[in-house]
Amino acid sequence: MGTYVYAITEAGHPLNLEGVHGIGDPAAELRTVRTKDLSAVVSDAPTDLRAKRRDLVAHQGVQDRLMADGAVLPMRFGLVGRDDDQVAAVMEEQRDAYTERLKEIGGRLEYNLKVARDEDDLLREIMTDSAEIRRLNEGTRQNPGAHQDRMALGELVAREVQARQESTGSELVARLAPEAERTAVAEPTKTHFLNVSFLVTRERAAALSQAVHEEAERRGDAYTFSLHGPLPPYSFV
Template structure:
């Protein structure tokens, strides 16, 4: 029977799982499998598992319960082993790595930061700071038929926007990284130019949130800075 894996903990974790349940319909019963030093919280894997809201919520609830009582390595949604024996074999094979990760994240929380900037504000800055953009902009206004110049202007603006977003992202990460144990920068998206995760010691979470607030104050209303957390340390497992 395939085994669904929720998280890995140290063998001495309380593993208090009352009140939470596994994925599937009906909800799978949670159990643990263990090696000498590690445990994995698992259940039977549904045959038709999909990322439905109910199942994703159940997956996260198990991890949140474990993290409330101690260190846990949250596994991604949908991770399935061939059977319990294969899961135990993986615990034994990767023991050193899992133990090291548990020690690192045990006293930490993850915070995710997404940052966007008002497009008009960014374009005004590009025009103000780039003589070539101003030249091409003036030329195409005077001569609407100048197609080559219009293409060149569009390409140049795109390059300037990207360069400023990359620079802004590096500055923001550099400003906040000293308050974190580790940092992981993900891919940007259409609605945000920075997607960064920070591993923060539990006792320093308030100071980290204050650092983000100070950064937001300095950047002003043109920037939208969204901080999500605390979260299970998905980005650092």
């Protein structure tokens, strides 16, 4: 069956899990695996483990409850050990690394920001700024059969889109980073050119939210800012 691992904490964490259940149907009972310095919150692993919404919610629910009372190393969904003894052995083997990481993230939260820009707005800007793109665009409109010009236009526009999105993303991270202790930039999504996480102290969380709001106001309606958090600090463990 295996042991499903939700999170690792320091041994002194209160582990207040009353009323919280684990993944599976029926929901698994939670238990702890302890070493001298660390604790892991675990349950039996379902035999048909898959990333169902119900189980994803339960997985994060356990972590959210633990985060309310102290530092937590959140494990990603789907981590299964052979049994409780193996989990304890790994915690003991990695004790120093886990303890150090828990100190780093103690009292800190993760917020994830995704930013998108209206495609038509970006293309209008590119067209305005580039005489070469305007020339190629006009040429292909007048001569639809000019395949070479059409290919050149597409390649040039694609390069400009990528360059401007990367530049804007870097600028946004630089403007918001002072509110955070650490940042972690992830791959863009299909719809968002910026996907970045911030590790912030609990005291600075409101300041980060305000900074994001002000940046969204400054950029205008062509931009969509989506800030999510607080989250388990996956991006920093």
